[in-house]
Amino acid sequence: MDLQIALLLGQDGIVNGAIYALLALALVLVFAVTRVIFIPQGEFVAYGALTLAAFQAGKTPGTLWLLLGAGALVALIDTVIAVRAGALGRLKRIALWDLVLPAVVAGLVLWLEPGDLPLVAQVALSLAIVVPLGPMVYRLAYQPLAEASVLVLLIVSVAVHLALVGLGLLFFGAEGSRTTPFSEAQFNLGTLTVNGQTLWVLGASAVLIVALYQFFGRTLYGKALRATAINRVGARLMGISTTMAGKLSFTLAAGIGALSGILIAPITTVYYDTGFLVGLKGFVAAIIAGLVSYPLAAAGAILVGLLESFSSFWASAFKEVIVFTLIIPVLVWRSLTSHHVEEEE
Amino acid sequence: MKARLPFLVFLGLLALGPSLLPEFYVTLLNYIGLYSIVTLGLVLLTGVGGLTSFGQAAFVGLGAYATGYLTTAYAVSPWLALLVGLAVTAAVALILGFLTLRLSGHYLPLGTIAWGLSLYFLFGNLEFLGGHTGLTGIPVLELAGFKLDTGREFYYLIWAALLGAMLATQNLLDSREGRAIRALKGGGLMAESMGVNTARTKTIIFLIAALFACVSGWLYAHLQRFVNPTPFGLHIGIEYLFMAVVGGAAHVWGALVGAGLITILKQWLQDVLPKIFGQSGNFEVIFFGIMLILVLQRAREGIWPWLVRLVPVRQGQRTVAEAEALPRREMPVAGTVLLEVKDARKQFGGLVANNNMNLTVKAGEVMALIGPNGAGKSTMFNCISGVDPVTSGEIRFLGERVDALTSREIARRGMGRTFQHVRLLPTMSVLENVAIGAHLRGSKGVLSASLHLERAEEARLLAEAKRQLERVGLGEHLFDEAGSLPLGQQRILEIARALCSDPCLLLLDEPAAGLRYLEKQSLAELLRKLRSQGMGILLVEHDMDFVMGLADRVVVMEFGEKISEGLPEEVQNDPIVLEAYLGGVE
Structure with a gap:
């Protein structure tokens, strides 16, 4: 290996690491707020990328029908609950978010022929389809079990992951897709060639991380989420709805997931089941951080990205094995540093 | 026999399966x-x-x-x-x-x-x-x-x-x-x-x-x-x-x-x-x-x-077979110091829950630990029993330092306890809950258990659990779900569970809470009997009539520290204690 290759691998690793960092942040966020280990995060990555790819191929993405269907189902369930509780005031809100919004998105997609639109509009439409699925998934799968143990929530996550992967296969087929890059530019830094897309990924990740930081530090909703993460009961007593917190954190996670997918789609071919492995690598990073610390998770993600790109050079067949074995020393360290009998909830 | 009928039918069908079914279903059954x-x-x-x-x-x-x-x-x-x-x-x-x-x-x-x-x-x-x-x-x-x-x-x-x-x-x-x-x-x-x-x-x-x-x-x-x-x-x-x-x-x-x-x-x-x-x-x-x-x-x-x-299957009448009693620990002579707490301090972050705590419990006495809510009594209990170890200080049990040991190792040395917030397995029977207390008195492992080669020992453990339940007055409820008992009886169940471990020191955290008058009297009777047999008892309780009628000595705590110690009458007349409980006279 010479310097040239090392730089190339390093660049690759950092780009992937940036994506894993975003996913790890979302996973830590969701776990802290809802105690859900969000295995389906990866499916949002794949949905984001493949929805965009479908637009560019001039097709109507199947995720649109999922959005309409899930919205109708949520509306139906919530309407029944609202009517039974005599709280008819909720109906307007339900209709707006679960029926009108998806219908507007569907109308735009069918009317605009997104294949001819500029990239920015395509990305915006893809996000408009995939992101609302986050809170809907929370409403349908997790909210009825919000008080269940971490273990039950984890099993639900696995079930949601299975269902979404199956739907992904149904919508997008078994073939992978790539999208057109955000920028074709190339820069030469000494011997190293940097692609425009690389800069896009790094830039977007940095912007998102700063935005999240601001959101949690400065805004009322961000603080509400942090409060829920620290103490659910306490937050509730202060008037913070844990349902709102759950939906909001899932919206953020879905947004981060879909955007990550859109960012990597020009670099690697995305298949319907790609998201799972990508998401799991975000997980490895999150576990390194013990599912609590955001900066550690980001650092862990870069480590995972570098490890992955260098091991793909040295032992490409075993690259997944190496990455997933990384959590073993982390677990050793964690199990040696924690030594009290804790009472499970 | 009747209860086994569905199972026997199942076995019969299973045995006939391959000779009756086509290949496809046999394969399916193999995979199942x-x-x-x-x-x-x-x-x-x-x-x-x-x-x-x-x-x-x-x-x-x-x-x-x-x-x-x-x-x-x-x-x-x-x-x-x-x-x-x-x-x-x-x-x-x-x-x-x-x-x-x-x-x-x-x-x-x-x-x-x-x-x-x-x-x-x-x-x-x-x-x-x-x-x-x-x-x-x-x-x-x-x-x-x-x-x-x-x-x-x-x-x-x-x-x-x-x-x-x-x-x-x-x-x-x-x-x-x-x-x-x-x-x-x-x-x-x-x-x-x-x-x-x-x-x-x-x-x-x-x-x-x-x-x-x-x-x-x-x-x-x-x-x-x-x-x-x-x-x-x-x-x-x-x-x-x-x-x-x-x-x-x-x-x-x-x-x-x-x-x-x-x-x-x-x-x-x-x-x-x-x-x-x-x-x-x-x-x-x-x-x-x-x-x-x-x-x-x-x-x-x-x-x-x-x-x-x-499938309506009627459960048969359940009984606990008589069995030879388990060997018992040799009880220390009345008056020996069982437990000695020296300068114990417990901190949770910046909060000092216990400070400079000193107390002793002797064999054959009831020592009561009292104090207003939040005085740190339960924390003291958790420190002594190893559930939540002290930050500094020394705890000796039977002359041996135990403050660094886990609760499991302390239990093995002969300390039994109950919990302020009842901790039992609500869907398990009362008998089985109590038998957990006798865990350390059996030794047969997983292998002999899965082959049921340990039935003799198991019978002795269950008989012991039954004996302790009868002793505390829950003999009628052996096969009820533990969670179905009223709270007061669940506390009594915890005492039976602690007794099942054959302790020489018993830590009871508010055992009389939720009991009716007569039940309290029989509990006091039981504790007196245990005391006369040489058991040392450390008791946290809020019912003053109960405590004062039973305790040999009393330690009073407030804000994590000991404020008074002595015979029940002395403590009752101590102006510091009166102030802690009733507020100062202005």
């Missing part, structure tokens, strides 16, 4: 049997023990590849290969368990996801294991001269293995170790205080689950006669968990029901769905995913409990 063995391990691990693994398919793979490789490359006997497979599986399970079981609950499942994925990629990439094409030409299994070369013959081996595993699991759960396993979910802290090594118990069930999976893999390899990585991937591991949850994760028979249902459903969906969607692919996962979510939301217990209600 193989999957049930794996699922059974998950029932023990997840449903009963409250832990989860997504990596069971990888353990199946270890069993299959061990025999696949050894029998084809080195022509080793399949039976020897089974032993090697079990040894490798045990080693991996022990390492994984060591790494993850001491951490909070979700690290094991996450660890097993990584492990399941890694092993799958390893199987697919190692040259000597045939890569993604796998290994072929695995020899036919021979059993006592018979060649098991068709599915119809293999059927009997699979189902014999499954029924054996089910019997062993059921036996295990109905034993001393089984009670410890059942205490893991929701009672870890209590179990530790009763002397159960919960980390060891968790490792054991993880190990058993892995070994079951390994056996299933070995059977699979010799049934199929070839192996490739596909059936050992993470998705199959998830499917096993699925079978356990749908069938009824807390029930041995749930494994069979779940595995059967999911296998048949999968077969059917794989036929039907491609026709509906007009393309082929793994679409059944959509349905399985949604079904699992609905089961968890609507019927978290799974299908088995619901099935049981359909």
